[in-house]
Amino acid sequence: MGEKKSTELFNYFIFFGMLISVLIVSILKIKANPGETTIQIVAAVGAMFGVTSTILAAQGKILNFVIGGLGAVIETYLLWRNGTTSMFLLYLFYFIPMDVVGFISWRRKGTTTHNEVKAQRMNGRKWFYVALGYVAAVCVAFGVSYLSAKSDIGSAVPAKMITDALATGATIIAIVMMTFAFVEQWYIWTLVNLSNMALWAVAIITASREGADSGYAVVMFIKYFFYLLNGLNAIRIWMRLSRREEDLQI
Numbered sequence: 001m002g003e004k005k006s007t008e009l010f011n012y013f014i015f016f017g018m019l020i021s022v023l024i025v026s027i028l029k030i031k032a033n034p035g036e037t038t039i040q041i042v043a044a045v046g047a048m049f050g051v052t053s054t055i056l057a058a059q060g061k062i063l064n065f066v067i068g069g070l071g072a073v074i075e076t077y078l079l080w081r082n083g084t085t086s087m088f089l090l091y092l093f094y095f096i097p098m099d100v101v102g103f104i105s106w107r108r109k110g111t112t113t114h115n116e117v118k119a120q121r122m123n124g125r126k127w128f129y130v131a132l133g134y135v136a137a138v139c140v141a142f143g144v145s146y147l148s149a150k151s152d153i154g155s156a157v158p159a160k161m162i163t164d165a166l167a168t169g170a171t172i173i174a175i176v177m178m179t180f181a182f183v184e185q186w187y188i189w190t191l192v193n194l195s196n197m198a199l200w201a202v203a204i205i206t207a208s209r210e211g212a213d214s215g216y217a218v219v220m221f222i223k224y225f226f227y228l229l230n231g232l233n234a235i236r237i238w239m240r241l242s243r244r245e246e247d248l249q250i
Helices: 003-032 034-058 063-082 085-108 124-153 159-179 185-210 215-249
Strands: none
Touching: 003 034, 003 215, 034 063, 034 215, 063 085, 085 124, 085 159, 124 159, 159 185, 185 215
16 A cells, blocks of 8 residues: 555545544534533534644645634634633734744745645754743743633642743643744654643543533544544654755755
């Protein structure tokens, strides 16, 4: 089997695996609460936009910013509706604008709908800037979460707030690295996906112990599992893209 065919089959597995998972959870939630039918359908559509954009990003396709932007708009609405202030602001003022910035940046690199992005590699100086940016992003994410929930948490800082800030900071940095088409972004995305899988696994266990509905946590865990698989495959693809650019520059 050729590389192109195997990549296509893998993409189908990611897409339809996520689609089936989202449909099952959505149907169960709609049956449990028919009054939430519309919002559950919107959430399912947003999830599929998200997984589609990650598949396109793994292939180095510029359309990932278009599809991802639509998914970010839906997610922003859901966060606003749920009253999740810090994440709502992050999506509204960072994730959505960065999809626009990323699209423009890749276009300037000569990327079109017919060819992949020109991937590049990090050096020591750039990694230093990434480390500084990560520390700053974590501090800002933690500060926003803490200030928005200060009246509810008292003097003790929940461990979840710290882990959320760490994952959010990594996500912010990974998006910047994607904008500039660095191969190493996929190492960061791997850490992000593993962190989110751990967070949602804890949520599932906690909900089960308390007898609460864990349907949303399950679909989020499944989503990040497929994101993880896609990201690991993206490392291989982007390494090939970067080698091709290096060969062209020789």
